Amino acid sequence: MRMRSLLYVPGSSPRFLEKAHERGADAIIIDLEDAVAANEKDAARAALGRSVAMVGRGGAQIIVRINTHDVPAMLADAAAACEAGAQALYIPKVSSPDVLHRLDAHLRPLEEAANRQAMRFAPLIEDPAGLLNAASIAAGPRVFALSAGGEDLATSMGAQPTPEVLRVPKLMIHYAAKAAGVLSFGLLRSTADYADRQALAAAIAEAKDFGFDGATCIHPSVVPLLNEGFSPSPEEIERARRLIDAADQADQAGIGAFTFEGKFVDRPIVTRARALLARAAG
Numbered sequence: 265m266r267m268r269s270l271l272y273v274p275g276s277s278p279r280f281l282e283k284a285h286e287r288g289a290d291a292i293i294i295d296l297e298d299a300v301a302a303n304e305k306d307a308a309r310a311a312l313g314r315s316v317a318m319v320g321r322g323g324a325q326i327i328v329r330i331n332t333h334d335v336p337a338m339l340a341d342a343a344a345a346c347e348a349g350a351q352a353l354y355i356p357k358v359s360s361p362d363v364l365h366r367l368d369a370h371l372r373p374l375e376e377a378a379n380r381q382a383m384r385f386a387p388l389i390e391d392p393a394g395l396l397n398a399a400s401i402a403a404g405p406r407v408f409a410l411s412a413g414g415e416d417l418a419t420s421m422g423a424q425p426t427p428e429v430l431r432v433p434k435l436m437i438h439y440a441a442k443a444a445g446v447l448s449f450g451l452l453r454s455t456a457d458y459a460d461r462q463a464l465a466a467a468i469a470e471a472k473d474f475g476f477d478g479a480t481c482i483h484p485s486v487v488p489l490l491n492e493g494f495s496p497s498p499e500e501i502e503r504a505r506r507l508i509d510a511a512d513q514a515d516q517a518g519i520g521a522f523t524f525e526g527k528f529v530d531r532p533i534v535t536r537a538r539a540l541l542a543r544a545a546g
């Protein structure tokens with residue numbers, strides 16, 4: 265399943281929710297957390313059934329970002345997301361796997377009673393404790409993806425969310441995701457400056473080179489950039505096909521390493537080409 269673009273939509277904004285399914289995002293994250301004012305959170309949760317149905321009309325994966333600042337709110341959000349038919353939870357401010365176990369135990373009987381598929385978890389790491397526990401968080405129950413919340417991460421450290429500040433923590437979280445074999449979402453910079461398209465395109469190209477699978481965004485204008493940027497280009501696909509043909513011929517001739525279009529090729533390079541074609545196939 266492709267998850268190049270994940271569009272955040274505040275769960276309290278009917279104007280945004282109404283057309284979110286037309287924006288082309290692979291996944292839509294209905295936010296109940298920081299984009300929703302405190303006095304609107306109960307109403308956003310109560311409306312979740314309608315919101316999930318509305319944003320799901322285009323076939324995107326539907327994810328709900330729950331609150332984790334207090335346990336009753338967290339459990340109520342998770343139960344509402346389950347009842348609404350969301351496929352996954354975005355779980356903010358995860359500092360250790362404990363919260364994932366708590367949610368897993370809470371959801372299991374609800375899912376069984378309603379005969380629903382298990383919702384998957386995407387923890388969001390947003391403080392230094394979470395950063396240092398990233399490997400155990402990535403290996404937690406139901407986890408399918410990991411990402412960093414750059415704004416909260418910087419804030420929790422008394423830092424500014426500049427690319428220099430965010431680069432190392434975001435890469436640490438990325439490597440934890442890769443070590444656990446789960447998806448890794450993000451860019452090596454803050455996503456708050458969504459209007460600078462040139463900088464965004466460069467950041468997306470960089471993230472793709474690092475092996476990130478996709479990224480979240482807060483505005484629909486970024487979705488096409490993510491979809492294009494995290495997809496293999498036609499040139500990359502053509503080259504991968506030629507390289508695999510050449511590798512198959514070399515294999516039949518009993519040759520493991522060879523020169524292809526002026527460059528050295530051996531097994532990991534062929535594996536990379538096959539992975540690129542698999543990604544292109546969706």
Ligand SMILES: CC(C)(COP(=O)(O)OP(=O)(O)OC[C@H]1O[C@@H](n2cnc3c(N)ncnc32)[C@H](O)[C@@H]1OP(=O)(O)O)[C@@H](O)C(=O)NCCC(=O)NCCSC(=O)C[C@H](O)C(=O)O
Pocket residue numbers: 271272273274279280281283284295298299356390412413414415416417482483484
């Ligand atoms: C950033 C925004 C507040 C901008 O809002 P606004 O100025 O009203 O947008 P536009 O006028 O440019 O909108 C143009 C059209 O696009 C639609 N729109 C805009 N945003 C969205 C959206 N997110 N989803 C769906 N549709 C959207 C408008 O309706 C307009 O369409 P039309 O009506 O047809 O003309 C706003 O974009 C926004 O609120 N974005 C979401 C913010 C959010 O969810 N933030 C939380 C996630 S990020 C985070 O929490 C950080 C992380 O945790 C960390 O710590 O780093």
Ligand SMILES: [Mg+2]
Pocket residue numbers: 298356390413415416
């Ligand atoms: Mg945050």
